[in-house]
Amino acid sequence: MSIDAGLDVSDKTKHICVVDVEGRAVRRDVVVSDPDVLARWLNRHYLDLARVVLETGTLSTFLYHGLIERGVKVECICARHAKGVLSARVNKSDGHDAEGVAQLARTGWYKRVHMKALATHIDRAALRIRSQLITARTSMANQLRESNRLLNDRTKTDDVCTG
Structure with missing residues (x-):
């Protein structure tokens, strides 16, 4: 019997x-957004889950990798594609959205998203931080140069940027 979450x-x-194989909601619950808590909940109640499905979002990378590390079969689906199905539901709430995602998992009518490795996300974050620091440094150098012009003290660009 295939059970999906x-x-x-x-x-x-x-x-x-x-939800079970026929689409009936077997259990609903609310837990803290922590992969350890969720993995314990799933292992306590359902050891034979076919898959756990969640939508893309700000916490999806954190939860996806956390659940994979804990041995949970998890898939991440495109939120834009899921929105079409979820918006057709009469009652819009977090609980109903969870049921809609579970129904998508049961039917398999979703587009799976490739989740990059956690190290890749960390590397990209470091590159974004570096880029922002360079932009801030350039902006401050330009502001300092403009302030010096107001005082009629013209300096070379290299003196301001390296000094």
């Missing part, structure tokens, strides 16, 4: 809905 993730909590 859908997650609706927010910053502090996540709604879980587990």
Whole structure:
């Protein structure tokens, strides 16, 4: 018997809905947005889950890699594609969204998103920080140069940027 779970993730909590092969909601719950808590909940209640599905979002990388490390079969789906299905539902709430994602998991009518390695995300964050620091440094050098012009003290660009 195939049992699938859908997650609706927010910053502090996540709604879980587990559906059976016929699409009936077997269990609903709300847990803290922590991969360890979620993995314990899933292992305590359902050891034979076919898959756990969550939408792309700000916490999806953190949760995806955290659940994979804990042995949970998890897939991340494109939120824009899921939105079409979820917007057709009458009642819009986190719990109903979790059930909608679980139904998508059951039917397989979703586009799976490739999740990059955690090291890749860390490298990209470091590159973005470096780029922002360079932009800030250049902006401050330009402001200092303009302030010096007001005082009629013209300096070379290299003196301001390296000094």
